Amino acid sequence: MYLKRVELKNFRNYSSLKISFNKGINIIYGNNAQGKTNLLESIYVLALTNTFRNVYDTDLIMKDRKFFNIKGILKNSKLDTTLNISYDNIKKRMILDDSEITKVSSYISVMNTILFTPDDLDIIKGPPLVRRKFLNTELSQLYSNYYILLSEYEKILKMRNDYIKSGALDINYYDIITSFLIEKDILIFKIRKKFIERINNYASEIFKNITGLSGFKIVYKPNLDYSEYDYDKNKILEVFKDKYDSEYKFLSTFYGVHKDDFEFYLGDFNLKLYGSQGQMRISVLTLKLSEIEIFKKWKNSTPILLLDDVFSEIDEIKNNNLLNYLSRDLQVIITAVSLNSFNKDILSKAKIFRIEYGKIKLDRLNREVKDDRRTL
Numbered sequence: 410m411y412l413k414r415v416e417l418k419n420f421r422n423y424s425s426l427k428i429s430f431n432k433g434i435n436i437i438y439g440n441n442a443q444g445k446t447n448l449l450e451s452i453y454v455l456a457l458t459n460t461f462r463n464v465y466d467t468d469l470i471m472k473d474r475k476f477f478n479i480k481g482i483l484k485n486s487k488l489d490t491t492l493n494i495s496y497d498n499i500k501k502r503m504i505l506d507d508s509e510i511t512k513v514s515s516y517i518s519v520m521n522t523i524l525f526t527p528d529d530l531d532i533i534k535g536p537p538l539v540r541r542k543f544l545n546t547e548l549s550q551l552y553s554n555y556y557i558l559l560s561e562y563e564k565i566l567k568m569r570n571d572y573i574k575s576g577a578l579d580i581n582y583y584d585i586i587t588s589f590l591i592e593k594d595i596l597i598f599k600i601r602k603k604f605i606e607r608i609n610n611y612a613s614e615i616f617k618n619i620t621g622l623s624g625f626k627i628v629y630k631p632n633l634d635y636s637e638y639d640y641d642k643n644k645i646l647e648v649f650k651d652k653y654d655s656e657y658k659f660l661s662t663f664y665g666v667h668k669d670d671f672e673f674y675l676g677d678f679n680l681k682l683y684g685s686q687g688q689m690r691i692s693v694l695t696l697k698l699s700e701i702e703i704f705k706k707w708k709n710s711t712p713i714l715l716l717d718d719v720f721s722e723i724d725e726i727k728n729n730n731l732l733n734y735l736s737r738d739l740q741v742i743i744t745a746v747s748l749n750s751f752n753k754d755i756l757s758k759a760k761i762f763r764i765e766y767g768k769i770k771l772d773r774l775n776r777e778v779k780d781d782r783r784t785l
């Protein structure tokens with residue numbers, strides 16, 4: 410799939426913007442604080458309804474305005490879909506073609522994006538919560554059922570925690586609510602396990618393509634490995650029961666996928682502990698590039714890749730390897746402070762935009778290319 414066009418109204422520092430993208434590589438460059446990340450953010454919100462930045466929806470509305478609107482035209486296997494999302498400080502509205510959508514899960518599975526931002530280094534460096542959030546966001550795009558499953562899990566988990574905190578001690582009820590939790594636990598575990606296995610089918614090759622180094626892998630660290638109990642709910646219930654006493658002491662649920670984690674390895678080295686800054690960056694990028702292959706297989710469509718300022722801290726050789734890897738049948742929207750990181754070959758293929766204070770112009774380099782890339 411690819412994004413043909415985006416129109417913004419009152420989003421961040423854009424009062425009004427209309428922009429048409431190329432099917433392949435698009436480069437948006439400009440100085441700091443001009444709106445590069447904001448533009449990628451608008452595309453992300455269009456796809457997923459929420460921002461990746463840690464802010465309230467209100468912050469997305471241009472200062473002193475009352476609403477924002479993002480419209481996008483998505484091309485997928487010859488069909489155009491129009492997505493529209495708006496927010497007026499009260500209600501978020503999602504529209505697909507001409508129909509208003511009320512279920513977030515139905516909306517977010519339509520347009521698939523994969524985003525890389527400098528903050529994604531937290532996926533390797535940050536606490537487990539960040540990695541679980543990553544798994545949840547990605548899997549919700551891949552499967553609309555996952556989003557529903559996760560909401561159900563969280564509801565049961567909250568009920569169970571509330572029950573523990575209430576101090577009530579009806580063992581039968583405790584067993585029942587635990588069994589409900591285990592049922593969802595197993596399903597989420599299976600999906601996450603399969604996802605990480607699939608990532609590993611591609612990750613080592615991609616990491617090698619970029620860095621020349623072999624042995625990259627991602628290791629799932631589930632809080633409880635349900636496969637060891639043959640997914641037998643009774644056996645697993647016994648394991649949970651062993652911790653009932655300590656749950657009453659610590660007032661929270663001891664086992665479950667809400668405590669899962671995963672790690673990055675190069676051979677035997679845990680990259681969180683031993684990786685260089687550039688290696689960590691490429692590790693997270695590898696994770697995201699592997700996902701593209703999974704989207705292709707599971708959803709039969711290629712997601713749109715959004716790369717925010719990806720080239721800092723990566724040396725020229727790896728940069729070029731990465732760019733070569735990206736020059737395939739894939740829409741990529743890349744932001745950068747300058748065009749220095751791009752070689753001639755990429756520049757001749759890309760549609761290039763220059764950005765200044767929320768205004769975007771086609772770069773003069775495009776004139777040298779004879780095709781339809783001249784229109785904004």
Ligand SMILES: Nc1ncnc2c1ncn2[C@@H]1O[C@H](COP(=O)(O)OP(=O)(O)OP(=O)(O)O)[C@@H](O)[C@H]1O
Pocket residue numbers: 420421422423439440441442443444445446447448468469470471472718746
């Ligand atoms: N709600 C808003 N209304 C108006 N302007 C906003 C709003 N939110 C952010 N901005 C402005 O957007 C600009 C930052 O944009 P953005 O983060 O996209 O910059 P950038 O081009 O990615 O910069 P860098 O290269 O430093 O990452 C700032 O000038 C900020 O004041």
Ligand SMILES: [Mg+2]
Pocket residue numbers: 445446447717718
């Ligand atoms: Mg930025």
